[in-house]
Amino acid sequence: MRSIPFVKLQGSGNDFILLEPNSRSRIPMSKPFIEKICDRRFGVGADGVLLMEASQKADVRMRIFNADGSEAEMCGNGARCLALYFFHSSGRKAFSIETGAGLLAASITEDGIKIRMTDPKDIRLDLCVKAAGKEYNVDFVDTGVPHAVIEVSDVAKVPVTRLGRLLRSHDIFSPAGTNVDFIQRQADGSVNIRTYERGVEDETLACGTGSVAAAVISVINHEGCGTKPHMKHRVCVKTKSGDVLCVYFTMSKKKIFDVWLEGQARVVFRGKYLSG
Incomplete structure (x- = not known):
């Protein structure tokens, strides 16, 4: 032994x-x-x-x-x-x-x-994904690993494991599959997140690449893709554990770069x- x-x-x-x-x-x-x-x-x-x-x-x-x-x-x-x-x-x-x-x-x-x-890549917005007889509006981004992001009105009520498992292996994300993030944007621009992680095959208490994906997609959808040459953003992401991860990035009309993730x-x- x-x-x-x-x-x-x-x-x-x-x-x-x-x-x-x-x-x-x-x-x-x-x-x-x-x-x-x-x-x-x-x-x-x-x-x-x-x-x-x-x-x-x-x-x-x-x-x-x-x-x-x-x-x-x-x-x-x-x-x-x-x-x-x-x-x-x-x-x-x-x-x-x-x-x-x-x-x-x-x-x-x-x-x-x-x-x-690493800089986010392969951003695809407004994907219509059908699963279990329902249609979901999904945004996709690769933040080092693939993430499908779904914005919801109340993240606490989402059946993350059941729904995440359905979407994780959907054909649109084949062959590698994807992580699935459910996010709720707050009035102050912060984001609450819950993540179904590929490979763990369950909800986890936090996900760093998922927090970056949530921050980037939230800003794109609510603030646009860089109205100025180099817009700097800081987004606080509250995880399932209650801990807050801070995501910093710079956005222009063509790319997102200088991305940092900070937390304990x-x-x-x-x-x-x-x-x-």
Whole structure:
């Protein structure tokens, strides 16, 4: 039986198991192993597994595996958690992170962990998606991973797991599928969000890339696509956990760039997982 050291971290309730770098040689990174360690009853329990590796392009490389064993290109809250771990182990307050979606910048601030995200792409607005006999108006954006965003009048009343599961694998988002975000814009421009995460296959307490998607789509739909050459925006996104993530970005008529995600991340505990 192997004893595998790990660190449990969470960012706004989105929780991860970071496998200690010096234990990697003993870890069978297989789908069954990831499913077992992420199981909340028979394992440690988490939304995903983080690996921190050496990088030729950045200061550190992040790999993220969902709870179902699939590997994702990117995870905003996962990046914030890995950044916290890297800060604790290196003492550095500013550094770069290589991900499957591109290079990120990370900084440790008084308000938490701030990550410069990849620029949003593949924005598609006003998609008509039919599911379970109903039509839904959906906006789509890739913020490192795909997100379908649906604006609702009362996000608290949405059956997120049931509806998210229907839309997540809809043909219009094939073959990769999508994460599904239900958002409610407030009078002050802030956004309440609930997210069904692909790979976790359930609602999570927070989603970093989903919060970026929510902020971007909310501004596009309610304020337009950049009436000035470089409009700067700050959108506060309240997650299911109650934590607030701040999203900053600059918008012009043709693109959205300089996107940052900021919020708290914490080490919950350290332990050893017995595998075998």
